[in-house]
Amino acid sequence: MAGESPDRAEQQGSSEGRTPSVSSTVASSESPAPAVPAPAPVDQPTAVFKTLAPRVPEDHAAEESIPETEAETAPEAKAASEADADVAAAPEGDRLKQAVAAWVATASKGGEAAEASAEAEESASAPSGAEEPSEAADVAGAAEAADEPVEAPGAAPRVPKAEAPSWFAKKPAEPEAQAFGSAPATSGAAGPEASKPAPAAPEAPKPDAPTSDAPTSDAPKADAPKAEVPKPASPEPGAPKAAVAKPVASEGPVDQPTTMFRAVRPPVVDQPTTALKLPRDVPGLGSDSERTSTFVPLRPDVPAEQKAEKPQAAATSKPQPKAQAPAPAPAPAPTPALAEAERTRQQPLPPLPPLDLLAELTNTPPPPPNAWRTTLRRFRIWTPLVLLLLIVFAIVQMARPLPAPALKLSGPPTYTFAGGPLKMPWPGEGQGAVEVEGVGSMGTYGAQKPAPIASVTKTMTAYVILRDHPLKGKQKGPEITVDQKAADQAKAAHESTAPVKKGQVYTEKELLQLLMIPSANNVARLLARWDAGSEQAFVDKMNAAAKELGMTQSRYTDPSGLLDSTISTPQDQLKLAKAVMKFDVFREIVDMPNATIEGVGYIENNNSRLLLKAGVTGIKTGSSTPAGGNLLWSANTVVDGRIHRVLGIVMGAQNAATLNKKLELSLDYSYELIKKAQDDVTSAAVVKKGQVVGYVDDGLGGQTPVVATKEIKAVGWPGLKVEVELTDGGKSVPHSGRAGDVVGTVSIGEGAGRISAPVALKSDLVEPGFDKKLTRVG
Incomplete structure (x- = not known):
């Protein structure tokens, strides 16, 4: 039966199967009756376990709008309900006896029914606090009944009990009259109306009752309709007494299908704070997994006086309604799923700002x-x-x-000599160049293209011999024997030679004199064969040396220069002149106007006329029909007590009738250039002692000046620009220092003519301060 505990459902099924024998026993105790055949045993439906549907706000409205007629139910039903409550709380044997006694009392005493009805109304109008003990008793009885074992088929019959509020869904209850079969007990105390069954009006089913673990205080005590046992009508006066039919015992016990349910003992929970829970799938709600709950307020507490007055006023103003036929059983409520924890639709609020949160915690509104x-x-x-x-x-x-x-310069990086641009007496033909060694070029003229250089080629021959066989001081070098080829070439008429003979022995220095002073071609070839083994091998060495010196536009094809295929340029020849003039023996030989060689005699230099001039020191003449007159020359000039070498070359002098005149013309052109260079080369004080030439930059904006420790004079000529450079001298500049500490050098010029002087701090050098360190960006 829906809404009952498992043991009550079992007792109900057992009572329905055994009630005829109980009724017959009761009937026989009051008056005899003829035996009536008992109905065949019927297989009664077993109880169905169902859960209650969740409660909704409409349930409370329905409870408040229950007709007052429900409160005024038949006294017999009220009395039977009270009796069932007592039976549930008593032990099994006592409960059966009390149930039978209550049923007999209900059937025999009609006057006591009115009192029972009045008591039921009083109990219905009692405060909710008084109802709670009764409900607790029902729960305890149900729990005790659930713990008891199922009766055996031969056990004493039980009387069906009135239904109590259950934890599960309701099942339509059958009238109790059917449970007792066709053997109603007779009673003389019942009136004519009492013979008709008058069950109490059933309440409307509540499919939305809450499924909490403990019943609430507002749940009705009897939800299922109850049917009174039908009472036989009293006999009319004068009529013969009808014998009460006495049921015949059944042929044998029938094994009724039963179902045992063991109810879960609900925990004792504080009722007003019980949380409502919804099942997972409730009809009418959404199918999403996220379930929400609806807030239902609790009923207000009504004073007990008001609750007592309302039922009393209803009982005095309205007559007791007649028993009505039982209403059709309501349809069973849908079985809800298991309940889950309550959830809410309320979303979490965003965090408050710090000041607002502090104001809320201190109950102080934000300003x-x-x-x-x-x-x-x-x-x-x-x-x-x-x-x-x-x-x-x-x-x-x-x-x-x-x-x-x-170190950084404070002045301009160059210095220009006063006097305007230099004007050199350049020849009107050929090509040439003039350069002050260590200072720079005084200028060039002509095409500056490769051209035959004739006997000027012997300068490269002497350079290779001295490079491979250097002579120092008074050394004369190894002895060299004249071979037959050199003796034969000495007799050539159309070239310059030295009268050497086969078998003669000459030192290296003597042969170099014969090479450079009279310009002997046969001696040039002899030195080539002595040095390299063959003339061609020596020529290869000459070209390799030219490449090493940077003479990119020169090509040598023979050691003497007789062939016009040996070509060069003025700039290349000045490079060779600077390299070969580093040898002391070479400078001594080319500066000799004449010499006497043993075995050869007196020899005279071809440019002896020019060498006799002041300051002229060589170097080599060369003449041929294709080359014209050529002279590679060197001169000295003294500036501030120091000798500075001036190098120059004149190539391609052709404005003369004979070859010797062409050579003399080249000497004249060269001497004019020498005189101009000696006159214009001068010096100037580019840096004076104590002059601020620069400063030390600490990288953070700090500058400490530096001064030159001595005067620097540069050599130059009017219009010449010289480079001024301030360097650290190969040492790192310190972060701090005292005034006078040398921190670098200042230099003017380049190469051999470079002049330098140390520089020192003018004031103390200190590290950058905190402000500079803090504000630096790079």
């Missing part, structure tokens, strides 16, 4: 916002962050390494 408060709040928030960033920035700046100090 009204305005521009001043907003600015102050932002200042308080951002100021610590900015200070922290500044501290980190300062630490990083202080920890960074200092940049390396550097």
